[in-house]
Amino acid sequence: MAVNVTHEGKPNRAMGTHPEVTALLGRSHRIGADRRNTNFGGGNVSVKASGDDPVTGKPVELMWVKGSGGDIGTLTEAGLAVLRLDRLRALVDVYPGVEREDEMVAAFDFCLHGKGGAAPSIDTAMHGLVDVAHVDHLHPDAGIALATAADGEELTRRCFGDRVLWVPWRRPGFQLGLDIATLAKENPQAIGVILGGHGITAWGATSEECEARSLEIIATAERFLAEHGRPEPFGPVLPGYEALPADRRRAKAAALASVIRGLASTDVRQVGHFSDDEAVLDFLARAEHPRLAALGTSCPDHFLRTKVRPLVLDLPADAPVDEAVARLRELHDAYRRDYQAYYDRYATADSPAIRGADPAIVLVPGVGMFSFGKDKQTARVAAEYYLNAVNVMRGAEAVSTYAPIDESEKFRIEYWLLEEAKLRRLPAPKPLAGRVALVTGGGSGIGAAIARRLGAEGAAVVVADRDATAAATVAAEIGNADRAVPVTVDVTDSAAIDAAFAEAALAFGGVDLIVNNAGLSVSKSLLETTEADWDLQHDVMAKGSFLVSRAAAKLLIDQGTGGDIVYIVSKNAVFAGPNNVAYGSAKADQAHQVRLLAAELGPYGIRVNGVNPDGVVRGSGIFAGGWGAKRAAVYGVPEEELGAYYAQRTLLKREVLPEHVANAVFALTGGDLSHTTGLHVPVDAGVAAAFLR
Incomplete structure (x- = not known):
């Protein structure tokens, strides 16, 4: 037919x-x-x-x-x-x-x-x-x-x-x-x-x-x-190399992830994936794993995604994290030298330039496998391919001896001009491709708009919010688990913040861009403001952003690839309005944190900037939670007209929406302002009283 x-x-x-x-x-x-x-x-x-x-x-x-x-x-x-x-x-x-x-x-x-x-x-x-x-x-x-x-x-x-x-x-x-x-x-x-x-x-x-x-x-x-296969093709168990219990295994993986990602991003920033599949853990616990890992993969589809061989940590499972980090750095240096030598051995005059000497697969006995790629899907698929390679080695060793194709043949395919042409046909990456963003208060309002915008620009996004359902909803809107994941976190709880960053490290290998957006407000006069009101607002915004930034800075410094911390502050950090002492003071605290941390973290390549919005009424969780009604009463307008009231007092006569704040965050982090730190960007349609001096 x-x-x-x-x-x-x-x-x-x-x-x-x-x-x-x-x-x-x-x-x-x-x-x-x-x-x-x-x-x-x-x-x-x-x-x-x-x-x-x-x-x-x-x-x-x-x-x-x-x-x-x-x-x-x-x-x-x-x-x-x-x-x-x-x-x-x-x-x-x-x-x-x-x-x-x-x-x-x-x-x-x-x-x-x-x-x-x-x-x-x-x-x-x-x-x-x-x-x-x-x-x-x-x-x-x-x-x-x-x-x-x-x-x-x-x-x-x-x-x-x-x-x-x-x-x-x-x-x-x-x-x-x-x-x-x-x-x-x-x-x-x-x-x-x-x-x-x-x-x-x-x-x-x-x-x-x-x-x-x-x-x-x-x-x-x-x-x-x-x-026909023998029962232990990878040899006997190496004492001390057995898999750690699940909780210890994942805790150690989270502690190592950002360091390993930083090493794997020496040439080009990579997104990471962690797997503790039982087959990989068993492979790493066996006596023959160093020999077999060094032989590399064989099928072209395998090594094009995993490189010719992985980097394998040669320490037992219970080695302290500090010792493991030091050894990983040594092994990474050796891996890069070996890969350069591999390239130099086989490259010809018409070979494409070396594409980077960092490993795509890092194996840690007792813990699992870290894989890397230009995005999460590529990193995850690389892990799937190496798992297949482990299964291939097990089968070959069970009935014979594993004998992959020659290294020279691997090079011919890895640096094949046809493969290079295929890579050149790929679309240009988005501005935030390869970066991982964590947005607090990401389940609604401004935070949700920021999370969506960063995701649309190519970032993998960790949507952090006290409301687990809201965080999951926004993450699902951005895409599947390769694009965004939700985490539940109360920013006043340092342990919960550490856990959130650990989840981010396990999901994507680390974090590059942190947005301190979580907030709330109580509109009261000085005499009506209680200690509890004061403490609540300072705990969430002043203390909360401090705790998030502290945890972020530790991860970013370990990672060694720079990064961005953005505070969503407020024009109220500068503008003195009525019935606003607790909120305005907390926002002023955040505003100065921006300047203090920009000065302190600059030597690590970490930029710290702020965004100062005017009142964002539509789509705002704060305004919907009672703040809007109280501010409307202060200004003597119906609550439903509060957004229009705010717009009319601005120079541009325009209402500020969550998307406008998200635009500013992207402008600060998308690459064009790479030499800017310590800046506050007003997103208030022009409030003269809030002009920075």
Whole structure:
């Protein structure tokens, strides 16, 4: 059945999606839902079927294949590249040989059908040259375990007979596609292959058959490893390297996280992720983990995200934090030297510049794994890939010896010009990409607006609030747990603040941007203001912002990458209004904290600035909680007209909203004011009495 297309070469949505494409997407989602089958962003699926030529309207053979950078578990039709098979297969006749096979990737663009869909990936030849309708290329742990075993070819024969064949390691590309196509043609009994050092490829006449064969290869490999593997492939337990109890483990992880993130951000700021998966903890508790970790990962999709090898702390689980930090710094220096030497060994005149010498994976025995990337999702996926690598090493060592591809081959792929071109196609990062923000009072009003704005500008956000439900709601509005997390905290409680920063460190590796926004107000005259009123407002705003800034400064100094602390103060820190002594005094305290901390923390690269809003009525939790009614009574206006009243007394005659305060916070932290500290930015539409002098 042909797919109907428009004059632009795009699928005609009115006619529906091609049924074979529908089947392909269903198969892709089912296989990709289980990360034991393939990693996020890894693997590829395809289908060949008839479609209509957009010019002649005559049937033509097409291939739909996952495009570059997609994920099979979440693949959509828009993520498929669509190519003409006649043109793709004609490339065989002009193929210049393995030394120039990279030139073929550019030729794929001339094989696209109509607008072509997504950009074709390097695996396009593997799918197009195999003369079977449906092809899956996957990275299952069990399959890669056989692929990376020292005697992988013999193990493949023992495991599968002639039903699954062995293909020696070859870098992904046109030649690998030719090799697999030849094996498939010469061995009609075969359902797929094990790709040395890499993964598996399976095929079938129908989508159902292809999926069944992919799963059969994975299940058969898993069964073989289980039946023939030795019980302790990573060796005996190293005394003192066993996993710490969960509470101690996470406490130590939180204490180390910001230091490790700072080290991993020496070249480029990274966001972190922490995992204490049982499989990783067991790996680090075993005698063979130093040898195996040093060998690095093997599958290209693994080491492109985890680098060639991790940094491994060589201390027992109960080593004091100070000792661990000192040793991590030494090991990090050595890692950077080793990585530079690795680059220098294999780089050629046309190699891309070194992309950074810091580790993407840091392993701490008894504690777990810290992973890093340009954002939280990238960091989390790197951890998932290294967990897969641990499973691969376990399987290979259970039946043989783990033997990943050569280091030189890893470099060829890591610094492949095609990989560099792929990286250059990525969109430019947002201004706050790679930064982590913690906003107190983030569950409503000004704090919620700030949290949303910082998240929209690329920051990972920790929404901190006394109201757990409100914090969770705002975090969910910003995005999933890769984008924002809620924490419950009372800023008058130093232990609760420390716990909040620990949660931030475990979630994102640390914090870069702290907004002291939590506040409240009681509007009373001097004679009506009680000690309790005074203490409450000073505890929340003066003391609370002090406690938050103190905890933030410790983390930022440990991290060593600078940072921002922003106080949401008030024009009342400068302007003397009636019935406002406790609130105004607390705000004046905050205002001077800005100046004091800017002077003290500047040597660490930490900037401290303030924002002085006028009364923010709409969307404000303070005003909705009774403050609005009291201020309206002071000024003799109806409460519902208070915002308009405030606007009319300003020079610009404009009402101040939460979003305007959020704009100022972004202006202070988004990069253009990188040399500004100790500043108070008025956001009051012009209140002359509050002009700074």
